[in-house]
Amino acid sequence: MPLTVSQLMEKMPSAFLAEKAQGVNATIHFKFTGEEAGDWNAKIADGKVAVTQGEPSDKATMTLAAESDDFVKIFTGELDGMQAFMQGKIKLSGDLNLAMKMMGMFKIK
Numbered sequence: 001m002p003l004t005v006s007q008l009m010e011k012m013p014s015a016f017l018a019e020k021a022q023g024v025n026a027t028i029h030f031k032f033t034g035e036e037a038g039d040w041n042a043k044i045a046d047g048k049v050a051v052t053q054g055e056p057s058d059k060a061t062m063t064l065a066a067e068s069d070d071f072v073k074i075f076t077g078e079l080d081g082m083q084a085f086m087q088g089k090i091k092l093s094g095d096l097n098l099a100m101k102m103m104g105m106f107k108i109k
Contacts (some may be wrong), residue, residue, distance in 0.1 A: 005036040005068045008075055009051050015106045018047035024105075026098055029060035036068035044105070062094035062102075075106070 021044055030040040041056045042049050070089045073079035081103050084090045092099050
């Protein structure tokens with residue numbers, strides 16, 4: 001059974017690789033459409049990540065908008081993140097360097 005966005009977001013803190021996020025202090029806002037439409041945030045600071053649901057409390061460093069199913073596929077490795085971006089399945093705004101780093105910061109098993 002595929003993961004849901006909620007399950008995936010709950011797994012983010014345990015999948016976080018602090019050594020890959022040294023010096024990163026950012027808020028990533030996830031805007032999902034589709035079956036599991038909604039807003040989520042991952043605040044990365046001091047080698048930790050805190051995930052919350054809803055609009056970000058402070059200005060997002062980067063916003064990632066995607067269909068919920070596509071996002072789950074990217075994080076589970078079924079869909080290549082770069083290809084999804086090129087195909088327009090993911091829309092990014094804000095700090096695009098952070099998007100590249102983000103893919104290495106999480107290891108979903």
